[in-house]
Amino acid sequence: MRIVKTPICSFDAKTGILCSKCESKLKTGHLSIGDIEASMKLTELADKNNIIDKFTLVGAHKIDEELILILPTSDISILRSNMELLNYIKKKFNNGVWFIESGATERRFIENLIFPVKIVSINLVWLPDGNKLTKIIISKKKNQNTKIDTALITKIAKEMRNIELLVEYID
Numbered sequence: 001m002r003i004v005k006t007p008i009c010s011f012d013a014k015t016g017i018l019c020s021k022c023e024s025k026l027k028t029g030h031l032s033i034g035d036i037e038a039s040m041k042l043t044e045l046a047d048k049n050n051i052i053d054k055f056t057l058v059g060a061h062k063i064d065e066e067l068i069l070i071l072p073t074s075d076i077s078i079l080r081s082n083m084e085l086l087n088y089i090k091k092k093f094n095n096g097v098w099f100i101e102s103g104a105t106e107r108r109f110i111e112n113l114i115f116p117v118k119i120v121s122i123n124l125v126w127l128p129d130g131n132k133l134t135k136i137i138i139s140k141k142k143n144q145n146t147k148i149d150t151a152l153i154t155k156i157a158k159e160m161r162n163i164e165l166l167v168e169y170i171d
Ligand SMILES: [Zn+2]
Pocket: 008, 009, 012, 018, 019, 020, 021, 022, 023
């Protein structure tokens, strides 16, 4: 039987109690609170859904109340071609869920964060102090029906990838 793969043991994910091995991984920072919460939640959903049951959760980050899940590109493609499933997962995560492809490049990571909004252009801007900004430009006109939370996206990019993101809009 195939069962959703998570960073913690599937038994722990099912019971909601960490074994001593996972507990020590948490203490040493090899597992995060996000990994644990996302593993348990996704396992609960997988119990009632055989598509989710085939997913592999590579890892997860918790930033504020948001859970950012890292999944293989193939799992993310399944989600994006199945709005019903995507909305179901979003609802179960109280709308605080994000999906990032594992191994994503910086650009891909940003595209994942703002999906389905598309980037018009992306540029690195070097500041006089040697730091760099990643500036993305988004078209207002093309994305009238999709609102993105710039502050939250900027925060996630900084905490997960140390990207100083600057979002600009054009008409
Ligand atoms: Zn365990």
